Amino acid sequence: DAGVIQSPRHEVTEMGQEVTLRCKPISGHNSLFWYRQTMMRGLELLIYFNNNVPIDDSGMPEDRFSAKMPNASFSTLKIQPSEPRDSAVYFCASSLDPLAGEQFFGPGTRLTVL
Amino acid sequence: QKEVEQNSGPLSVPEGAIASLNCTYSDRGSQSFFWYRQYSGKSPELIMFIYSNGDKEDGRFTAQLNKASQYVSLLIRDSQPSDSATYLCAVGGDKVIFGPGTSLSVIP
Numbered sequence: 087d088a089g090v091i092q093s094p095r096h097e098v099t100e101m102g103q104e105v106t107l108r109c110k111p112i113s114g115h116n117s118l119f120w121y122r123q124t125m126m127r128g129l130e131l132l133i134y135f136n137n138n139v140p141i142d143d144s145g146m147p148e149d150r151f152s153a154k155m156p157n158a159s160f161s162t163l164k165i166q167p168s169e170p171r172d173s174a175v176y177f178c179a180s181s182l183d184p185l186a187g188e189q190f191f192g193p194g195t196r197l198t199v200l
Numbered sequence: 201q202k203e204v205e206q207n208s209g210p211l212s213v214p215e216g217a218i219a220s221l222n223c224t225y226s227d228r229g230s231q232s233f234f235w236y237r238q239y240s241g242k243s244p245e246l247i248m249f250i251y252s253n254g255d256k257e258d259g260r261f262t263a264q265l266n267k268a269s270q271y272v273s274l275l276i277r278d279s280q281p282s283d284s285a286t287y288l289c290a291v292g293g294d295k296v297i298f299g300p301g302t303s304l305s306v307i308p
Contacts, residue, residue, distance in 0.1 A: 128299075128300040131298075134295070142295055185231075185293075191243035192243060194243050
């Protein structure tokens with residue numbers, strides 16, 4: 087298995103632009119997680135899905151952030167409009183069980199908003 | 201608010217020594233406990249998990265869990281420079297919460 091796949095690996099954009107991050111989980115995994123990591127705040131859970139349904143989005147910072155999972159093999163995290171404070175590494179992870187910590191992380195997307 | 205706490209470090213140990221990483225959590229209902237290792241510029245990877253009180257050993261790694269004290273630790277024996285990384289404690293209850301991580305540096 088190729089593991090969790092994320093694209094793009096790096097994204098540089100200007101404030102106000104829309105950003106879309108993509109994730110393909112490991113085949114057969116029922117749960118998908120989106121995290122944001124910064125030096126100041128560490129690894130923060132933004133949202134997670136179980137069987138393509140959003141279960142907990144309490145970590146989504148504000149309405150500028152939205153996430154979708156249209157099918158079991160694809161998810162997107164969108165930021166519109168983007169702001170410099172959104173600059174971070176965004177990780178997608180998948181697991182067989184949403185309550186288990188045995189999550190497998192993708193390589194991350196490093197987002198820079200100028 | 202449910203919290204997971206770790207000493208941020210950096211923790212420095214000489215090569216060959218035992219590194220001890222500690223984690224405390226606030227939710228008494230937590231059922232699963234995990235240690236992830238994250239090298240600089242890379243994604244976290246799971247190295248140990250433990251569900252029951254006591255010790256669990258895997259090679260040079262030992263995870264220790266004390267639910268009464270709400271404490272979980274990771275011991276790394278015969279530390280190697282390749283163990284230098286940030287170690288994240290994660291606790292599972294109604295959802296998984298990650299600690300801030302402890303930076304470990306193993307000095308040759």
